[in-house]
Amino acid sequence: MADVLAARLRPYRAVLASRIRAQRSYRASFALDLVSSLLVGVIELAEVWVLFHNVVRLGGLEFSQILLVFGIADLCYSLADLSFGHCDTLPTYLRAGTLDIFYLRPQPLLLQLITSDISLRRLARAAVGLTALVAGLVVNDIDWTAAHGLLLAVAIVSGYATFAGMFVWAGGVQFFLVEGAETTNAFVYGGRYAATQPASVWDRPLWAVFGFFFPMAFTGFLPTLTLLGIAGPGWLPGWAGWCAPVAGAWTWLLALGSWHAGVRHYQGGGG
Template structure:
């Protein structure tokens, strides 16, 4: 069986296992929806008073927000348990992944089905579709392809950054604070047009922690707002590639750091 086939089989089995506890399943999905939409309610209240945010209308901000949530939700669905690596290493549970006939990283990713991610992705999809009715986007085949690649690229970028941080657990054991910082940056800055931040912040959020590639840069392409960018519009059109590059780099970091692991019995 190929790695992809194994991944699909294990995730399907995990989903079936979670569905055995239907009330718990519904609660987790609902929690994901409530958590994500609460953030947008804040923006809606803000824009109801001021009408626009850095020149962006409510519909445009909702479009950006929904695009970001789609990528985030897909990342959680596909790679939701990468952050558990630190716990497995610190508590001496990582050894069990080394002795099973499944690729180690794949086994960690599919160790449990991330039920709450369904709520994240679903709320992002609903918000994106509603926002689409409020903005003028020409959904030509190239635009549809670009949007689809953007969501996939966003998922890979976020997963790649988390995998890089998680891989450091083999050396430093505790990386939780770094994971929280990465999550906070994505949650606090990824849902807004970067124009509202200063030049230094825009630079850091583009080339430091590349939040801009998640939704803002692609949204400017789809909404026809690339003229406002402080960087070359070429970067906006190439934004989906950033995810593949970051995830590829993360795999190299993972392979480099894995030999540093020392079993709890040594």
């Protein structure tokens, strides 16, 4: 069984390995890409610091606590962006008609798209999220138990799955929009920004969109409240952070529904 699985994954590993070697062959360019990606992550973290530099608490959270929210959400997003972010290139394939080449290969279309590229520069972005997460765990007084350790692991895995599902959902929608990437970006990248903020300050429309339909609040905010033992919004229980896997499963339900509808809708490049 393991040999069969390894054989099936061998073509994907070969493609990814060639992409990695190609990026590393131009060392100066690769270094500049890493630095630029790192600066983007640092600037986004600095925005949070500036916001909390002017207020003591926001949405019931202090800076040390929001640092944990930012760390979990940003790390999960960065890892998902590393592995699924190039789904953004789907409109380019659609316009050029080159997506039809994928149909000639005896592999699933979505898996081909996911493994068609990898941007190592996004590792620098993940380093910012990891640093913020570690700092948040250190500066907050957490009564560590086995349950808390499990909660943190579940939050990271579920958050990654949620953001990955968002990229796949956006890719499926592009079969219909083609030229409307800005529309899906408002939810994918806007959702990432929302996930790093205290969701307790959101109004009802934002909660409807980024709280439940696209469950960004379950990636960082609610697991942090559960981890720190902080009461959530009045209509959410304190254990809501444990529902992060449900949020991830719901996002992938949306993602696969969108993807399959888009693939059925696609009629070819017309070339």
